[in-house]
Amino acid sequence: MMTADAFLSQCRQNGFQLFSGTPCSYLKPLINAVIDDEAITYLTATNEGDAVAMICGAGLSGRRGVVMFQNSGLGNAVNPLTSLAYTFRFPFLLIVTHRGQPGGPPDEPQHDLMGRITEAMLDTMAIRWERFPDDENALPPVFARAAAYMNETGQPYALVLRKGMIAPRDLTTPKAEKAIGRREVQFYESLSLAYSERATRTEALEVILRRKRPEDVIIATTGKTGRELYTLEDSAAHLYMVGSMGCASSFALGAALTFPNHRWLTVDGDAATLMRMGNLATIGHYRPDNYLHLVLDNEINDSTGGQASVSAGVSLGAIAMACGYRQAYSTDGLHTLDTILAGAAAQKGPTLIHFRIRRGSPADLGRPKIKPFEVKDRLMAHLSAPQT
Numbered sequence: 457m458m459t460a461d462a463f464l465s466q467c468r469q470n471g472f473q474l475f476s477g478t479p480c481s482y483l484k485p486l487i488n489a490v491i492d493d494e495a496i497t498y499l500t501a502t503n504e505g506d507a508v509a510m511i512c513g514a515g516l517s518g519r520r521g522v523v524m525f526q527n528s529g530l531g532n533a534v535n536p537l538t539s540l541a542y543t544f545r546f547p548f549l550l551i552v553t554h555r556g557q558p559g560g561p562p563d564e565p566q567h568d569l570m571g572r573i574t575e576a577m578l579d580t581m582a583i584r585w586e587r588f589p590d591d592e593n594a595l596p597p598v599f600a601r602a603a604a605y606m607n608e609t610g611q612p613y614a615l616v617l618r619k620g621m622i623a624p625r626d627l628t629t630p631k632a633e634k635a636i637g638r639r640e641v642q643f644y645e646s647l648s649l650a651y652s653e654r655a656t657r658t659e660a661l662e663v664i665l666r667r668k669r670p671e672d673v674i675i676a677t678t679g680k681t682g683r684e685l686y687t688l689e690d691s692a693a694h695l696y697m698v699g700s701m702g703c704a705s706s707f708a709l710g711a712a713l714t715f716p717n718h719r720w721l722t723v724d725g726d727a728a729t730l731m732r733m734g735n736l737a738t739i740g741h742y743r744p745d746n747y748l749h750l751v752l753d754n755e756i757n758d759s760t761g762g763q764a765s766v767s768a769g770v771s772l773g774a775i776a777m778a779c780g781y782r783q784a785y786s787t788d789g790l791h792t793l794d795t796i797l798a799g800a801a802a803q804k805g806p807t808l809i810h811f812r813i814r815r816g817s818p819a820d821l822g823r824p825k826i827k828p829f830e831v832k833d834r835l836m837a838h839l840s841a842p843q844t
């Protein structure tokens with residue numbers, strides 16, 4: 457058994473100072489020590505996959521973070537681990553607890569199957585892992601192996617944490633005593649066009665590009681949005697999420713909190729936003745001034761053949777305001793979009809612009825010819841970050 461502070465001291469020495477995750481009782485001492493440690497930042501995530509995406513976004517700085525969660529949440533994180541971290545080569549330390557460990561202490565029925573397949577799942581996902589050591593003297597070689605692997609491959613390295621490895625530790629940071637009080641959640645909504653009269657995605661992207669400022673970085677959601685943006689204008693300040701549907705906003709959140717001198721524009725889809733709507737609450741909670749969230753809502757999964765999403769009756773602006781965004785707009789007018797974007801330049805974010813568009817894309821739509829990890833390296837160079 458070791459203390460959480462012994463582990464954190466190694467983390468600090470090895471440059472791991474940003475953590476994200478969701479709690480597990482096995483992680484209690486560690487997560488509490490992280491929250492109590494003023495030299496370490498902890499970003500709480502609503503979902504294990506969003507924790508992965510946030511740490512990848514922050515990883516554009518070249519600094520490596522730590523993601524920690526229960527093995528039950530490994531399922532929630534599979535997509536960003538395989539499509540984002542692996543594909544774009546984002547290295548970080550992953551701590552996965554081992555509830556339901558075979559031969560371990562008796563555990564609840566819901567952990568039985570996951571306990572049996574946890575290590576095999578990591579192997580299947582090509583994630584190099586080892587057991588979390590039970591002695592602090594074993595930590596330096598563990599960190600050395602992890603660093604060597606990350607340097608060589610650009611991939612995450614996992615530690616599987618069994619029960620009782622870390623000495624108990626309570627949380628000492630008190631929960632804020634402040635009353636929540638009365639909230640105003642008004643936002644601007646003006647929707648007057650019939651579906652077929654609305655603008656196209658391309659027209660909306662053209663307005664966004666016209667209003668782009670030199671410090672802006674655009675993170676485009678998976679599917680046709682990234683492809684259209686790439687076709688209209690490729691730039692070192694763009695990142696096209698080729699997979700990890702729904703993670704553009706959490707990736708951009710990690711980046712926005714790490715790079716306060718850049719404005720981070722997430723260009724999302726309606727289905728992608730709804731897929732990971734919990735992250736809107738995380739954006740509202742951390743409230744980065746430099747965050748602009750544009751949702752291009754065609755009410756369908758356009759990229760996969762036009763199947764209806766459930767966004768037609770959803771007021772994403774109202775949801776964003778209820779989650780703590782500073783302002784939100786919902787419109788279908790291109791001129792209104794242009795005016796809102798012009799005004800957003802002088803506003804503190806987070807801002808959500810819900811822009812209702814119609815279906816369809818140009819017939820000759822290209823695909824990024826540059827590989828995802830090259831897009832990431834190019835963006836890191838643009839941000840003047842050391843390459844991983």
Ligand SMILES: Cc1ncc(C[n+]2csc(CCOP(=O)(O)OP(=O)(O)O)c2C)c(N)n1
Nearest residue numbers: 678679701725726727728756757758759760
């Ligand atoms: C986790 C996951 N589920 C499903 C897909 C397949 N997929 C790719 S794009 C897409 C539709 C996205 O719809 P939306 O966000 O509304 O954007 P649009 O295509 O309409 O521009 C789907 C379902 C995926 N890439 N990842």
